[in-house]
Amino acid sequence: MKVIIADDEMLVRTTLSTMLHDLHIDLDIVGEASNGEELIELTQLHQPQLAFVDIRMPKINGLEAIRTAREQSPQTRWVILSGSSDFKYAHDAIRLGVKNYLLKPVDHPSLSSCVAEIIEDYNQDLLKLNDEFEFLTSSYVWGNRTAEDLREVQSFQLSGILICMDSSLSESTKMQLINKWLKEIHNYMRRTLTHKEIRYAKITLRNGDYAIITAWSPSYSASMTNIRSELASFIKLKMSEYQSDYISITAVQSETWHTLEDLIQQISTLQLLSPLRAILPHSKLWSMNDFIFYENNDKPLLEISQTADRIVTFYQSNDYLSYKKEVGMLERQLTSLQTHKHKAIHNLYEHFNHTIKRVFNPDDTVNVWINKLLELGEKLLPASANKDQANQDLINHVIRHIEQHYMDDIGIHQLATQFHITPNYLSTLFSKRSGVTFSKYITQVRMNKAEELLIGSPHMKILDVAQQLGYYSSSHFIKIFSEYHGCSPLQFRDKFQEKRG
Structure with a gap:
């Protein structure tokens, strides 16, 4: 935390600086001012998080300096250094957002308590700013906001x-x-x-x-x-x-x-x-460069890894036919793989041990563990019917939730946690069962509701329609709607009115 000390007495500044260092807190005293003008200049230069300011200083007094400096550094916490006769300025100081008073000469307990309170207050503000950034970023990723919503x-x-x-x-x-x-x-x-x-x-x-x-x-x-x-x-x-x-x-x-x-x-x-x-x-x-290297220089290993990824996905989602097809593809890919690349396949064995079942031995031949993959796949069939029904019931629950909460910031993590499954698994199941991705389904529901609002409430403002659907700006809603329908919301409404006329 950057700190400025402003007092016209050098002894006060030196003593306070020493006492702050003795607190053993991560504080960086970036400047000392002997008058109000210097305080303003230092504040503009360093943008401190904390400033100790004497009320009675030459050129510009402490309160006037704070009034000017806070416009240049709005995040600074101000602490007044005052004598007992300066309490008449308390009202003005509070109005300026001063966080605390310290009576001179400052004692260690008062200073320690004051700084601890300031740090706690500062940290809470940082967390609030960060929580807002995290929320807005997530909302942007899920298509509910635009990058302009993160202007800060x-x-x-x-x-x-x-x-x-x-x-x-x-x-x-x-x-x-x-x-x-x-x-x-x-x-x-x-x-x-x-x-x-x-x-x-x-x-x-x-x-x-x-x-x-x-x-x-x-x-x-x-x-x-x-x-x-x-x-x-x-x-x-x-x-x-x-x-x-x-x-x-x-x-x-x-x-x-x-x-x-x-x-x-x-x-x-x-x-x-x-x-x-x-x-x-x-x-x-x-x-990123590690992955780009394989993409540009080793297509066979990239293709093997992609096939392996599909095998795991189909196994975990109980899709036997797709699983068996990909295992056959993997066998053909490995058969044609150059010998010097077989070291990478040892990592593939371990990947299957982590993701499917721990039955693969790196010392086995390709034929042995391809057969093991096929044997594991055969075991999917007996439980297939019951699991398929359970999965369909799960997706039906998710669909009902979306239809009831489409106007909210719906994310797949919250729903996955609610149903005690991973977001990856829910995403795979949803795409398989509904034919579209989770996020596209949300968009479909919102666009259907948009049609209802545009037709059923012909005088409703576009901004109000957007907000009822969960979009935070009319321009973002218009963009999504136009991409989905091939015309703007107003054009859609006008076309409907023309048909009725």
Whole structure:
């Protein structure tokens, strides 16, 4: 936390500075002012989080200086240093948003209590700002807002980490582990949230994967190098801690971007390439360049990883026919694979051990473990009918929830948690059973409701229609509606009126 001390007496400034250092709190005294003009200049230059200001200073008194300086640094917390005769200024100080009074000479208990209160207040404001960023970012990813709704961070730089969890455990157990793992990451990010120029967001993507987004002001780039490195180290530590015979977590770091739209686009690209984790060492943090290398230079391994990803998806969703077809595809791909690339296949064995069942031995021949895959597939058939009905009932519940709450910020993570399954699994089931993705179905429901409102309430403003559907701006609603219907809401309404006429 950056601190400025303003007092016309050098002894007061020196004493207060020493006392602040003795508190052993992470405070950085970035400037000392001997008059009001210097305070204003230092505030504009450093944008401090905390300033101690003497009321009686030459040139410009403390209250007048605060009145001017707070316009340049609205986030600064102001603490008045005053003598007993200065209490008549209390009303004006409160009106200026002064957080506290310290009576001179300042004593250690009063200063410690004051600083602790300021820090707590500051941290709460940081968390509120960050919670808002996380909510708006998630809402943007799910199509309910536009990038313009995040105007406060439009000048920020951003990077993301895609998180993929693979496991053969039950859906409810996987969901518990995912939530526990993400909570640890979330708590770490909140603990390290020390400046208003930093934002974190933990979001669920449309297919049920997770992403951790970091945003920061360009002026804070130097500090972010260490902060991002420490976050990456913590994520790697937690991946290692959670790795077991039945679970593996993979993370992929994006590049740095200047717009949220570009970042989300790259995360979508990483999702398309994420099957590569099947043939790479597990529980690692990879870079975008690592994945791009395989995409550009090793198509056979990329195709094998994509086939493996489909095999796991079809196995876990009990789709025997599709599963069997992909196992046959995998056998043909492996047969034609060059010998020197077989090391990557050892990672594939382990991937299947994590995601299907722990029965694969790296020392077995390809024919042996292809047969094991087929044998495991045969066991899907007896339970198929009952599981199919249970899955259909689950999707029917989800559809009813969407139809009742389409106007809310519906995300797949909340529904998956409610039904004790993973977002990935719910996303796969929903697409299979309904024929469209989860997010597209929400859009369909909203567009059908839009038709009803535009026709049934011909005088309703477009903004009101948008808000009733869960969109936060009329322009965003008009864009979605036009893409869906091929005409704007007003044109749609006019066409209907013409038909009636």
